[in-house]
Amino acid sequence: MKVVVISASPRKNANTQIAMKYVYEFTKTKKVDVKFIDLSGGQIECYRGPEENYNEATKNATNDIIDADVWLIGSPIYNSFFSSALKNLFEYVNYKKTGGKIAGTVIMAAGTIGFIDVQTLITQLLTYFRVVANPKAVFLTVDEISNKKQLNDSAKERLEEMVEGTLKMASKFRE
Numbered sequence: 437m438k439v440v441v442i443s444a445s446p447r448k449n450a451n452t453q454i455a456m457k458y459v460y461e462f463t464k465t466k467k468v469d470v471k472f473i474d475l476s477g478g479q480i481e482c483y484r485g486p487e488e489n490y491n492e493a494t495k496n497a498t499n500d501i502i503d504a505d506v507w508l509i510g511s512p513i514y515n516s517f518f519s520s521a522l523k524n525l526f527e528y529v530n531y532k533k534t535g536g537k538i539a540g541t542v543i544m545a546a547g548t549i550g551f552i553d554v555q556t557l558i559t560q561l562l563t564y565f566r567v568v569a570n571p572k573a574v575f576l577t578v579d580e581i582s583n584k585k586q587l588n589d590s591a592k593e594r595l596e597e598m599v600e601g602t603l604k605m606a607s608k609f610r611e
Contacts, residue, residue, distance in 0.1 A: 437606060439463055439470040440504035444511040444522035445544070448476045451578050452519075452544040455595065456510040458587055459542065463508065463599050471500045475521040483527035490528070498528040506606045507567065508599065510542035513554050518543075518561075526561065535566035538609055540602030541573040542595065551575040568609065570602045 441463060443456035453476055460472045473480075479493035501507065511518040539562050543554050551573075559569045580591040587595070 437468045437506065437603070437610075438504045439468050439506040439508060439603070440473060440500045441470060441508045442473045442475070442501075442510065442522070442525070444475050444509060444519040444525070446475055446478075446519065446521040447512075450476060450512065450544075451576075451581050452510045452512045452542070454581055454585065455542055455544060455574075455576055455587060455591070456508075458592060459508050459510065459595050459599060462596055463603075466599070466603060468506075468603065471504070473497045473500060473525070475519070475525060480521070480525055483524055494528065497525065501525075501529050502533045505537060505610070506602055507537060507539040507562075508542070508602065509539060509558065510544065511554070511558065513543060513545040513550050516550050516553060518554050518558050522558075523561075526565070529565065531565045536609065537565075537567045538570065538602055538606040539567050540570040540598045542576060542598065543573060544576045544578070546578050548575070548577060568605070570598065570605055572598060572601055574598045 441460040443453045445452035463470045574594045
């Protein structure tokens, strides 16, 4: 099984990045082929249309998404919406090549307002790509990260449950 972990915050050293690096490391222990796409590096170009020639990082990220069976997506909430960097990334993805994939989501925010709204928006995006979303998203607040580096045990446990549940969904879906 191929898995792609996407950290959709454009900010360097972002809280979303901390959570998704944890997801990546945990997923590596599950004996799956896993790749990490970090949108904070500025390597993914702004989408300019299908006829344009894009850099290798952009092409590789697009191919990793299309090739993966499972997407584990983490996005911060910005202005009551998911990250525009995530929307930009999915501009490259051909929805005709993504049907039947499974996705799990992590949503990071400063407070607890807006989680369900953003989960709904991400689920709508996934539906367009014919991707089945794990209904058990992980909602995290910045209070669950100490010293801008370490997730608390509750956050880790919920992230692990989401990964395991999403991989289990993917296994059953493939049967």
